[in-house]
Every structure is written in structure tokens, then in C-alpha cells.
Amino acid sequence: MTKRPKLFLCALTLLLATAMLPARPKARENVGIWWLETHFQLLDSVSKAIHAFAEPGYQEYKSSALLISVLEENGFTVEKGVAGIPTAFVATFGAGQPVIGVLAEYDVLPGLSQAAVPYRQPVVEDGYGHGCGHNLLGTGSLAAALAISKWLALGNPGTVKLFGCPAEEGGGAKNYMVRDGVFDGLDAAFIWHPGARNRTNLNSGSATVTIDFTFHGKSAHAGASPWDGRSAFDAVEALDYMTNLMREHVRPETRIHYALTRTNPAPNVVPDLAVVRYYIRHPELEYMKEVTERVIKAAEGAALGTGTTMSYELLNGNYPVLANSVLCDIVCKKQNEVGGVILSEEEKDFCREILKNSGRDPEDFGNFSEVAEEVGPNRPLGSGSDAGSVSFVVPTAKLYVASCTLGASGHCWQQVAVGGTTIGTKAVVNVGKIYYLTALELYRKPELLKAAREEFLKARGTDFRYESLVGDRKPPLDYRK
Ligand SMILES: [Zn+2]
Structure with missing residues (x-):
């Protein structure tokens, strides 16, 4: 063999790589989307590693270290151990206003250890598992923050921060982080959660x-x-x-x-x-x-x-969640632009198998690809989140991306199983794109952030003063021990 095929391959690779780069002037616009589409493997490995670490609240040492290492490799400056919590952190990229914060979680639930297989199979008997999909939540927020940073790195003004928030399941790190002023100075906060549908809404939760x-x-x-x-x-x-x-x-x-x-x-x-x-x-x-x-x-x-x-x-x-409708309107538009989560035949079979093994209709999983066209109203919701406390100090956008089979609303082995597959990683990339596009809109149109803040101040009421429900106690770092 001569060297020609090798040379040819090199030329072809170069050509393909150039073709994959978005053409200017769109390049500046699409840099984050391009980054997300070319880093599926990285995000897949982070999500699956956190899935396997399966660390309980306030003990997420490996999970937070992994997120921090990826952020530092991508030029973020990271403050570790904030609010007296060893596994909480704030990662910052860029400079100046506006400042957008993306919230990440990475803790698990007891008794839900589960392998990424479509039937009940604990990895560790009675062990912990990502029953609320927080491996996806953490990695999806990481994806968004990294994508946004690629746009800021082009010299655009603004700052993005990724907040590493431990122990959402009952330990409530965000309450201690809010009390210590960790979220001060943000113009908007982005939260999201794995769900059975692609949508945003104004639900307050509890x-x-x-x-x-x-x-x-x-x-x-x-x-x-x-x-x-x-x-x-x-x-x-x-x-x-x-x-x-x-x-x-x-x-x-x-x-x-x-x-x-x-x-x-x-x-x-x-x-x-x-x-x-x-x-x-x-x-x-x-x-x-x-x-x-x-x-x-x-x-x-x-x-x-x-x-x-x-x-x-x-x-x-x-606190309950105070969803900001100005921000959620933008999120809804961007989610409709990006579209839903598209499953391969193999991934659909995986979902069918899960539903079959849960005594449900195997075809009843059709909402991965659909996106709700409008922002949903504030309907009473039984669950709650410590992100609610953040939403009372910063105007907050909400988002749900389909990453569990229908009929399973989390806190079950089915969520853990799906969250350990590429179905979950597709949701992660999807979140990255939606929040990347939302952030660009906000960086470019400060009047939107002004309108969001006005709505926020009105909704809280003029005499509102944030009072921490946890008083002056220390974070309960041993609540899962
Ligand atoms: Zn959750």
C-alpha cells in the first residue's frame, strides 16, 4: 500500500471537520450548538459516571469532582466548598453583565439502585440510585454552561455560572447557599428537571x-x-x-x-x-x-x-417555586425551535421493554419527540424542590425535558434505568441547546432581563424579605449517614 489512502483520509477528515464548523457569520451564533453536537461522547461519559457513582446527599465527592474537572478543563474558575458544604461549588466563566446561573444537582435516593437494563436489577442490594435523574440534571446543566461559555469565549460580554448544588433530595443545600448569598448578583437562574414530557410551566410546586x-x-x-x-x-x-x-x-x-x-x-x-x-x-x-x-x-x-x-x-x-413567565416564554420558544428528544429504534425497544415489565402498555411512551407549544399554567403540584428558595431571590426559568418513560414520574427504578442510557444523554444535549439559545437571547436583549426582574419583584410583593426556613443551623451534612 502507498501512503495515498492515508493522505486521502486526512484530506477527507479535514474537509468534513471544516464542513461541520458553522459558516460565518452564523458561526458566532451557533458555536454552542456545534460544541454540544460534537461533544456527545464527553457528556455521555459524565452522565454515566455520575449514574454509577450513585452518591447520597452531601457525600457527592466523586460526582462534584468530575463536574469540576470538566469545567476547569474548559476554562471555568471554580470556587469549591461554598456555604460550608464540601460538595457544593460555583464555577464562573466570562466577565461583566448580565450574569446567568445554571443550577446542577447530582445526589441520589435510597433503595433505588438499578442497572441500565429494562427490568428491575439493583447494582447494589438496597443501595442508592438516580431515581430522580440527577445524573442527567447535573450533566444537562453542565452542557448548558459549557455551550454558553463557548459563545462568551468569542469575546461577547457577559458571565455564566454553574452552581453545584448537593443534596436536593431532602438535604436542601440550596437553602444554605441562598442564606449565605451564593446566588447574589445573578440576573437569571436556569433550572430544569428530567420529566416524561418536553415542556415548561409556571407550576409552583410545594x-x-x-x-x-x-x-x-x-x-x-x-x-x-x-x-x-x-x-x-x-x-x-x-x-x-x-x-x-x-x-x-x-x-x-x-x-x-x-x-x-x-x-x-x-x-x-x-x-x-x-x-x-x-x-x-x-x-x-x-x-x-x-x-x-x-x-x-x-x-x-x-x-x-x-x-x-x-x-x-x-x-x-x-420555598415553593416562583417561575418567571418572561423567562419561561423564551424557554418555550427555544424548546420549540430545538424540538424534542429523538429516539433510535433500539432506544424505543428499551422503553417498550420497561413498560412491559411495569405492567403498562408498551406503546405508551410517545412524548419524547413532542414539545408543548405553550407555557403550562400554575397547577398545584405535590412535589417540591430547594430550587424554590433560589426562585425567591433570582428570577428563575424552568424547563422539563423528556428522559423517562411515560407513567413514571421519577423516584422509581424505571427512571434510574433510562437515565443510565443514551436516551438520557440525548435529553442532556437537548437541555444544553435550549438553555444556550435562551441565554443568547438574554445576553443580547437586556430589556428582557429588565422585564423579568420587574415581574419577579411584583410577584414577591413590595414588603417581601427572604427569611431562611432553616434558621441559622449548619447544613445537615450527615442526614444520609
Ligand atoms: Zn429531582
Whole structure:
């Protein structure tokens, strides 16, 4: 063989590479889109690595280190360990106004360890898994911030910041970051979440608190001398019972759920310790606080009636989400320009298999490619996020991109399975493009940011003053230990 085929290949590669570069003057416009389309492999490997790390809240050491290393390789300056949280960070690129922030999460849920296969198969029995798709959430936000930085790198004025926000699932790092002023100076914040559909909406979600109730009793032999004991677990049962009676006498949008996190597992021991973790939610902050007071009273009553003592610890407190309609309108237009997530036949088969194994119609997954044409209204929503607290200090844009099979709204093994495949990475790239285009619009038209801020100030009310629901306590770095 001569050297000719090699030379020919080189010339062809060069030609192809040139053809892939967007032509000027469009080049400046499309640089971020081009970057995203040529870095699928990088984003795929980051998303899958965080999926495999599966690190619980405030322990996301490998996940945050990986995101930080990619950001630093791409010229970002990174401040680590912000707000007293080792796995929280702020990565900055560019200079001057406007300043746009993209929020990343990367923590997991207990009991949802799952391989990227279309049937239930934990990687670690009873282990942690990305049941809320936060490996995608973190990587999608990374994709957006990197794409935006490529446009800023051309000499365009403005700053982009990626916020590494740990422990969204109940640990609420953003509440501590807001309290410490980490988001100060932002003109707009971008949040997104994996979903079953491509859309944006003005849903407020729910204000939420996480509270641990700890009961102390007296241990005794449950068979020989139970009368000598005072069961801490009885107190938990009494509290749960009173809460369940209370459900009829709270407004219908209220959500209260609980899980026993500690007690003696032996039935023949009267347990002297029991800890129950409560989530209390309502779309209206003040009403959520009112219900919380009632649950605390019930816990006091439970202790009185069972001869135990009670103490409680508020771990986390989220505001509801104040979605900004000026920003969400732009997001909606850009999402319609970009389009939905296009699956290959192989990926569709994967979804069909998941649905089949979940007892659902295997063809019922058709919303990956469709995009809602309008911004959805504010409908009551049972879930909440610590991003809500950010939305009360910075005008905030919301976005959902399809990355789980229909019928699965997260916090289930199906979400973990899909999130570990290229289906999830396609959603990541899609988020990058939508927020890249949204950011360019905002950098170029400061009047839009002005209108967003005006709406934001009006929606909060003139006498609004942000009050942290977590008081002055330290972040609960051990809440998953
Ligand atoms: Zn989530």
C-alpha cells in the first residue's frame, strides 16, 4: 500500500471537520450548538459516571469532582466548598453583565439502585440510585454552561455560572447557599428537571420541610417485663396515627409523608429510641408552616401519651417555586425551535421493554419527540424542590425535558434505568441547546432581563424579605449517614 489512502483520509477528515464548523457569520451564533453536537461522547461519559457513582446527599465527592474537572478543563474558575458544604461549588466563566446561573444537582435516593437494563436489577442490594435523574440534571446543566461559555469565549460580554448544588433530595443545600448569598448578583437562574414530557410551566410546586422527630423511651424485655419499658416506637406510631387523622382536616393540596429511619429492629426489645423523618408540603408557604406546627403538636402529644420524650430537628425548608413567565416564554420558544428528544429504534425497544415489565402498555411512551407549544399554567403540584428558595431571590426559568418513560414520574427504578442510557444523554444535549439559545437571547436583549426582574419583584410583593426556613443551623451534612 502507498501512503495515498492515508493522505486521502486526512484530506477527507479535514474537509468534513471544516464542513461541520458553522459558516460565518452564523458561526458566532451557533458555536454552542456545534460544541454540544460534537461533544456527545464527553457528556455521555459524565452522565454515566455520575449514574454509577450513585452518591447520597452531601457525600457527592466523586460526582462534584468530575463536574469540576470538566469545567476547569474548559476554562471555568471554580470556587469549591461554598456555604460550608464540601460538595457544593460555583464555577464562573466570562466577565461583566448580565450574569446567568445554571443550577446542577447530582445526589441520589435510597433503595433505588438499578442497572441500565429494562427490568428491575439493583447494582447494589438496597443501595442508592438516580431515581430522580440527577445524573442527567447535573450533566444537562453542565452542557448548558459549557455551550454558553463557548459563545462568551468569542469575546461577547457577559458571565455564566454553574452552581453545584448537593443534596436536593431532602438535604436542601440550596437553602444554605441562598442564606449565605451564593446566588447574589445573578440576573437569571436556569433550572430544569428530567420529566416524561418536553415542556415548561409556571407550576409552583410545594413549599416543603424535612423534620426528624426523635423519641426516647425506656428499654425492657418485651416478653418478661414489658411494663418496665416505655416504647419510643409506640410514640412514632401514635404520631403517625394522629397525622393520618389530621389528613381529613388539612387543605387537599397538603402532602405529609414519613419514614422510620432508626429504631431497635428486635420485636422482643422495648425500643428506647426511634426516629421518624417527616416531609410536610403545601403550595402556600404560610399554610405549610401552619400544618408543620400542628404536626409538631401531635409529636408532643405522642410523647406525653406514651411516657417518652421528644425532640425534633428541622433539616431542610424549601420555598415553593416562583417561575418567571418572561423567562419561561423564551424557554418555550427555544424548546420549540430545538424540538424534542429523538429516539433510535433500539432506544424505543428499551422503553417498550420497561413498560412491559411495569405492567403498562408498551406503546405508551410517545412524548419524547413532542414539545408543548405553550407555557403550562400554575397547577398545584405535590412535589417540591430547594430550587424554590433560589426562585425567591433570582428570577428563575424552568424547563422539563423528556428522559423517562411515560407513567413514571421519577423516584422509581424505571427512571434510574433510562437515565443510565443514551436516551438520557440525548435529553442532556437537548437541555444544553435550549438553555444556550435562551441565554443568547438574554445576553443580547437586556430589556428582557429588565422585564423579568420587574415581574419577579411584583410577584414577591413590595414588603417581601427572604427569611431562611432553616434558621441559622449548619447544613445537615450527615442526614444520609
Ligand atoms: Zn429531582
